[in-house]
Amino acid sequence: MQYDVLHEGSNAVLLVSLKRGEKMRAEAGAMVAKSPKLHIRGKMWGGFFGAMQRSVLGGETFFFQEVSAEDGNGDILLAPSLIGDVKVISLADGQDYYVQSGCLLAALDHVEMGTKAQKLTAGLFSGAGFFVLHLKGSGHFVISAFGAIMEVPIPAGQEYIVDNGHVVAWSGDTQYHMVKAGKTWWSSMTSGEGLACKFQGPGKVWIQTRNPRAFGAWMGQFVRGRGGVLSLIG
Amino acid sequence: MDTYQARFYDSSGNAPDLVQVQVGSGKIVVCGTTFSIRFEDLQLQVGGHDGDRFKLVCECQNVAIVSEDRAFLHALAEAAGGTELGKQARHADHKIVKRGSHKFRYWTIVTGAVVAMAITGYMLLDPLAASVATMIDPSFEVKLGEMLARTDKLDKKSDGFKRVSRIGNQLTAQLEKNPYKFQFFVKKDKEINACAYPGGILIVNSGLLEKVFDDDELAGVMSHEVGHVIHRHTLKQALHNCGLITCLTLISGGVGGAGDAEKLEAAFALAQKLESLNFSRAQETDADITGLELEVKAGYQGDGLVKFFKRLEKEESALGKGAAPLFAVLSTHPMSADRRARIEAELKRLREENEKR
Structure with missing residues (x-):
C-alpha cells in the first residue's frame, strides 16, 4: 500500500494506491474518486457500541468505509469535508494515539480503532468531545483538520498549552487537563481564550491552526436566522 | 533477569x-x-x-x-x-x-443519571400531554379533524355511508353533552380498518364494511372509535409525539446540519415502533369501556367487537402472513387475551346493571 498527500495545505487530498488483496478504512463520505477495481463497503468499525458512542456522543460517522482491492490494483482519492490540511502519522507496535472525533480521515495497514471516553471536564471543554478515537496497532493513520496541522513534540518533564478547539490528536503517553488560559479567571475570560488544554510530556500533540467552532460562530453573524422577532432587526 | x-x-x-x-x-x-x-x-x-x-x-x-x-x-x-x-x-x-475502580464508579454514576433522567422524562410524557390537552380548546380539535379529513376521498352517498351514519348517530345520541359534532363517512379502501380524527370525524373503510357480519359488529368498532374521540386520545397522542420529538432533538443535538431532519425522522419512527405504535393500552381500555356503554345504551348486544376480532384473527391466520396489511385493524388494535377478558367482564357488569334497572 502506498500513499501520498497531494495539494498539501488547505485543499489537501490523500491518494492511496492499493495492491490486489489490500484493504484500508476511511471516513464515510470522504471519497473523491477511485479506480473501478476498488470496492467500498460501510463497516461499523470498533463494534456496534463503539460505533454508537462515536456517532451519537462523539459526532463521528456511524459507519466507516472499507476500501478493498479485491479485483486488482487501484487508487483512491480521499478528502475531508473541511478546508484544511491532511497529515499521515505512522504508528508502530506498542504506541497508541488519540484522535478527536471527526478528524480521522483514513487508517492504513493494521491500525485498530476503539472509542475512549474522556473525563467530564475534558469532554465538556476541550473541544474534542466526550468520546475520542483510540488508535493502536501498526501502520499509518491520516488526520484531517481545519487549517494547517502542526506537530508539536513535548519532551519529558515539559508542558505545553493548547487552546481548546485546536487539539486534533495526541499520543497516548501524554496526558492533559483543562486549565484557565490566563493567569486568573478574569484575564482568561477577558482575553477571549477561556479554557485551554495543558499537555504533559513526553509525547506529541497535533494541533489545527484554525478553530472550527470559532469560525462557525464568526460565520453565524452573516447567516440570517430562520425567523422570529430578532430576524426583523438587521 | x-x-x-x-x-x-x-x-x-x-x-x-x-x-x-x-x-x-x-x-x-x-x-x-x-x-x-x-x-x-x-x-x-x-x-x-x-x-x-x-x-x-x-x-x-x-x-x-x-x-x-x-x-x-x-x-x-x-x-x-x-x-x-x-x-x-x-x-x-x-x-x-x-483509577480503574474510580473510572468504573464514575461512568456507572453518569450512565445511571442519564438513564434515570430518560426514564423520568418518558414517564412524565403522558401526564404532561394530558395536562396540556386540557388547555387546548375542542374547537381546535374540530378544525384539525376537518383539515385532516379534507385529504381523504370520502363517500357521502352510498348505502354503506347511510348505514354507518345511522349506527353512528344512534351511538352518539347516548353521549352526554359534549363539544364535538360527530360526522360519519366511508372511505373506499380495501384495508379492514376504521379511524377517528380529532373533533368527531369517524371514517370507516369499505373493506371493514364488507367484513362485518351484522350491525352489532360495526357498532362495536364504531363505538370504540367514538370512545377515542371523547377521551381526546388523538390530541393526547399528538402531544405525546411532540414531547418525544423534543426529547430526541435534545439528545441528538438538534436539526442544524444537512440530513439531520431525516435522521431525526428515522429516530422518531424507531422510537414509535419501540413504543408499539398508536394508542397506549390505557387509552384502548378507556375507548373500549366508553364504547361498550354506548353500545349497550343504544340497544346493541355489546359483544360485536370481540366477535368481529375473533373472526378476523381466524381469517388472517388461514390466509397467512401475506394478508396482514389488509387486516390492519388487528395490528393497530391488538386484541390480547387481557383486553378480551376486560371487555367481557365490563360487558357482564353492564348487563347486570341493566337487569337491576
Missing part, C-alpha cells in the same frame, strides 16, 4: 522506540544497548491519557521511559526498596489500581 516492554523517549522529539528494559541493582538497563539510568536520577509519575501508565523521567539525560506493565512497576518498587523511587513506585501502583 526479567525484561519489560517500554517506550523510550530521547531528547530528539521523535516518536519513541519500543524497547525491552531490565531492573538491575540500582539502575534500569535498556536491553541491547549500553544505556542505563541510575535510580537516584529517576522521577516516577503516573501518566498517559487514561492515567493507566507510568513514566520514568531522567532530567539529567533528558530521556524518559513510559510503560503500562505493572510487573515492571512491582520490580522497580522491590529493587528501589525504601528509597524515594521505591515510594513513588508503590504510590503509582496504588494510584493506577484505584
